[in-house]
Amino acid sequence: MRSPNRGISKVRKAMESINHQYLLAHHPEGALQESNFTWQEAPVPKPAAGEVLVRVLYLSLDPANRGWINKGGSYRDPVLPGQVMAGFTIARVVESKFSGLAAGDIVECEAGWQDYAVLPGDKLHRLEGDAPLELWMNVLGLTGKTAYFGLLDIGKPQPGETVVVSGAAGATGSVAGQIAKIKGCRVVGIAGTDEKCEWLRELGFDAAINYKREELAQGLRAACPDGIDVYFDNVAGDTLQAALLQMRLHGRIVCCGAVSQYDKAERAPSPMGLPGLLIVRRLTMQGFIVMDHYDRRQEAERELLQWVREGHIQYRLDIVDGLKQAPRALIGVLYGDNTGKRMIRVDPNT
């Protein structure tokens, strides 16, 4: 992925550094604030037997991060006050005491919001091949694979069906919509700015609805006069409600995320009409987490990379420089500031 020499010179430089970190200061009550995090400097840790020291290159910022810091946790144990904020990262191995990895290797890991981390070697996933590094945090990364497994395995779109994607200009939604196009579907995206909707049309979406400018239920009826076969839901709340009412017989709702709800102290009520609508229209609502499908991650990565190379999947990167920016950048993700995948370039030399 990069030459060993370049890797080693970086290792030397890195070893001289201190480790900047964001700790969770306290669980948010309602809207996330920058003050929920504490910036600190710490010594670079040393790996023990079986462990690996990594230098973080990129930190992924994802709506799901917000759920991880709730008091009750989510699909994983919560981050507790005083702990380093958790996050998915791409990193370079600095020092390895794990037989399967060597200095200079590029890995995917959960190093969190810091410059360096020591992790058990078996928790690191070495990235192979010659794909650009950023792609591993994007189309080939968690968000792209979430779109892949969610749309194909849960949504099961058939050629000619109508697929609606919310959060459609986000890192997951934009890939989900493009995969649906590859599979021969009619694709409608929901996003929150005219610029995002314009981009969706450039990507080949058949229609795009700016839910902040037009009444969503009406927009969906106009864009999907025969109803929705697959609704890929990244946002929940009112958007899910509007889509649910427009679902067609035997439709599938892919419950991928609920970004409209993550940053609220009180969750919105569940959509009305459940389970009645599910029965009458024979609908399926299914939640999933991408890691459950990781036995097939290589298949997904191979196919996604091919689609990128053939031009069928395009992407936008929203790279923010400097770990220091992470709290503000995450808050932005929760409110749709980003178009495409937002990430922090943690190592300025990357």
Place this chain on the structure above:
Amino acid sequence: MRSPNRGISKVRKAMESINHQYLLAHHPEGALQESNFTWQEAPVPKPAAGEVLVRVLYLSLDPANRGWINKGGSYRDPVLPGQVMAGFTIARVVESKFSGLAAGDIVECEAGWQDYAVLPGDKLHRLEGDAPLELWMNVLGLTGKTAYFGLLDIGKPQPGETVVVSGAAGATGSVAGQIAKIKGCRVVGIAGTDEKCEWLRELGFDAAINYKREELAQGLRAACPDGIDVYFDNVAGDTLQAALLQMRLHGRIVCCGAVSQYDKAERAPSPMGLPGLLIVRRLTMQGFIVMDHYDRRQEAERELLQWVREGHIQYRLDIVDGLKQAPRALIGVLYGDNTGKRMIRVDPNT
């Protein structure tokens, strides 16, 4: 199924009769009343080419009937005031002008709440084999097949998993629970009387909860300490809410019915925590209608009959004599008066 001679003698007798009918008087507002139906006498109709005159033997009473008479309809067009109340029936062909059927044939059809009906011949399904007639309205009928397809195709229970069934002493629930036992699951039933719970234990259910006597959430936690893998929901409302909170990772909720809701003017709110719980626990909620699976009805009937003959599926019949009783008997079904399958014996000679 019965001897031609007996059939013909019945035909003669029947032809002398008048046709008693219940019409829908007006759509119910809230709780169903006997006064929602009008009893009348009409002449026995004559079949035209392609049609068949049938004498109704048994009329099925099902919670779903309540949905059919709502103003808005349900999964089918609503019955309108002045129309004969709709219902599934087993009937005997009296006179056939349809090439595929002859007088004396026993058929499954939707003759509705009346003694006689003329129906297009291709809407009748001739019952073959030597199974007792009542079984076709029960384990081999709509309710048994609903249990079969709902549990097996939607619930996909695996040996050792925990299956919870609500409305468990009903015609569908009792079969669903017994199929789950056949498939090697741990089965917990929810019902509304101690007698029903006792019957469920006799059927081999591992536990039965009387939701009117004990707090359901607590009962479910005690009966399913490791959580619920498959929840077969016949009732919706508070019961669905309690089960949802106790679902295990990757659990499946079979949305079969919502009997707690059918007779209310205002539907209960949707269960709390959707879609969040579906995502975090990777749950599936799926609605279905048994007719969608009718391409495989013979497979289901064959297997169900075998299970009955081997003693793996037991059933109770709740036969009410006389069409006149239909309104009161249906109201009872909505409030769980029945144990097992409730039906009306319309022809007293059956």
